[in-house]
Amino acid sequence: MDGNTPLRPAQTIPDLVADGLTLAEDTPVLTRVAQDFRLRLTPQMRAASQLSEGIARQFVPTAAELIERPEDRFDPIGDDTHAPVPGLTHRYPDRVILHVTKTCEVYCRFCFRRETVGDTGHLPPDQLEAAIAYIARTPAIWEVILTGGDPLVLSARRIADLVARLAAIPHVGVLRLHTRVPVVAPDRITGALIAALKQHPSVWVVVHTNHADELTDDARAALARLADAGIPLLSQSVLLRGVNDSAEALEALFRALIRLRVKPYYLHHCDLARGAGHFRTTIEEGQAIMAALRGRLSGTALPTYVLDIPGGYGKVPIGPEYLAQDPQGWTVTDPNGQPHRYEDPEPR
């Protein structure tokens, strides 16, 4: 942390008032909001929010969160629909999501798990045992995804223990962690944590980041430590109105990530979380942004624009269409919007 970074997280509305991030007169209504969905900014994001609207809007509560829309859902992506044991989501045959904790370093105002994150404490030992036992007795499970909350709020010792146990299950070929920590709490990326992760021979880290301003010097250094250790890095971002809903904002983010050796992986359409409607764009707006990015960025820097179908029916690409079929063949649209004909070879 540099000399301008506050020494403690912001966890109350008065903290935000002191930082100039909210007005004192809004304290009563924002206190109601923060009672409903927990408030926390790490010292790094507390400092960065004072410099960047794109960051502040992700973490600073507003009265708009009290507005519920008819489409809002308690469990937008259907985690609970596919839970064979507590703490585990088994939606696709070959992979499971293990929710190791409900705690995060920051609480994002648009979070799709906002109804469940924020409780202190980690998955109770008996539930963790049951989840690991389920994974061990289910040979179809090839990949285990650690999420939460944020799995990297666990101590290096706990992570080492968990990773070692999963590495001992022969059919678990890949371990993936979804985390905000390298960006929002980069000092947690220590040598001990990296050594803990590397106990599995194929561990992937997917970093959640939504705006180029989040990639502070400390965050860049943390990502470099992971990349230098040989851990493959992917990113996932959420398309958020008022934060990154322009080709310019996302181009800056994806270019920065590629330079940091992080492959942009998913751009999520914002889920139907309760009180997060003000962050949602339309799918058409998202497609237009993706179409603009295709003409501006190399394929390595382009993520897939995806929607988690509400209700737990899975994730599908929803990017712009480039191909249309007719009885004579195909029309392909180039990145500049110009149509071209394409015909398949004659059947043999």
Ligand code: SF4
């Ligand atoms: S870090 Fe992830 S799980 Fe935690 S509040 Fe943000 S989006 Fe939700």
